[in-house]
Amino acid sequence: DTAVSQTPKYLVTQMGNDKSIKCEQNLGHDTMYWYKQDSKKFLKIMFSYNNKELIINETVPNRFSPKSPDKAHLNLHINSLELGDSAVYFCASSPMFTGGTGELFFGEGSRLTVL
Amino acid sequence: GESVGLHLPTLSVQEGDNSIINCAYSNSASDYFIWYKQESGKGPQFIIDIRSNMDKRQGQRVTVLLNKTVKHLSLQIAATQPGDSAVYFCADLDWRANSKLTFGKGITLSVRP
Numbered sequence: 001d002t003a004v005s006q007t008p009k010y011l012v013t014q015m016g017n018d019k020s021i022k023c024e025q026n027l028g029h030d031t032m033y034w035y036k037q038d039s040k041k042f043l044k045i046m047f048s049y050n051n052k053e054l055i056i057n058e059t060v061p062n063r064f065s066p067k068s069p070d071k072a073h074l075n076l077h078i079n080s081l082e083l084g085d086s087a088v089y090f091c092a093s094s095p096m097f098t099g100g101t102g103e104l105f106f107g108e109g110s111r112l113t114v115l
Numbered sequence: 116g117e118s119v120g121l122h123l124p125t126l127s128v129q130e131g132d133n134s135i136i137n138c139a140y141s142n143s144a145s146d147y148f149i150w151y152k153q154e155s156g157k158g159p160q161f162i163i164d165i166r167s168n169m170d171k172r173q174g175q176r177v178t179v180l181l182n183k184t185v186k187h188l189s190l191q192i193a194a195t196q197p198g199d200s201a202v203y204f205c206a207d208l209d210w211r212a213n214s215k216l217t218f219g220k221g222i223t224l225s226v227r228p
Contacts, residue, residue: 043218055213102149102208106158
């Protein structure tokens with residue numbers, strides 16, 4: 001049973017295209033996140049949602065639009081893809097929004113390559 | 116702005132030796148720190164955490180040390196095994212910023228047989 005699952009695992013596309021990455025967690029957590037990991041392994045938070053409500057939007061370009069239809073799902077849609085969007089995108093979840101631990105449960109990542 | 120970072124990009128150790136991975140942070144208000152391990156092709160995995168009211172915390176084969184005076188924390192791995200080969204990240208949680216978890220730069224630990 002995969003706790004946090006992302007699809008697709010690999011995505012290769014042309015500049016200017018629009019693509020989506022889906023994430024689902026079966027842990028019953030209230031909070032979900034999107035992180036971007038660049039080629040130097042640097043992990044940067046993009047968004048966090050608590051119970052479907054946007055909590056953190058870390059100055060990400062408007063081309064990135066997260067959507068949370070329910071607290072078990074957090075999808076990421078990217079419009080007009082650029083070369084610099086190439087990265088591994090990680091979805092994560094945690095049980096508590098505040099007062100909890102820093103233990104995030106990460107998916108296995110979605111590697112996006114923009115040509 | 117605040118940053119969390121690591122001193123060295125790579126660390127190579129002999130199997131069976133102890134490993135020490137160091138991390139510096141700049142935010143004096145940080146009060147909660149976490150170490151994550153990321154194996155190749157996988158997402159980061161929580162290892163151990165420590166709050167600012169502690170200076171040491173031990174887990175199974177791992178120990179985290181916190182020195183608030185010099186804003187430094189370290190992860191010690193005892194009897195390093197091949198399975199410990201991974202990228203390690205320190206991170207801090209800012210409760211005041213909607214519990215934002217900020218990761219430092221990763222350091223690669225390579226275990227020699």
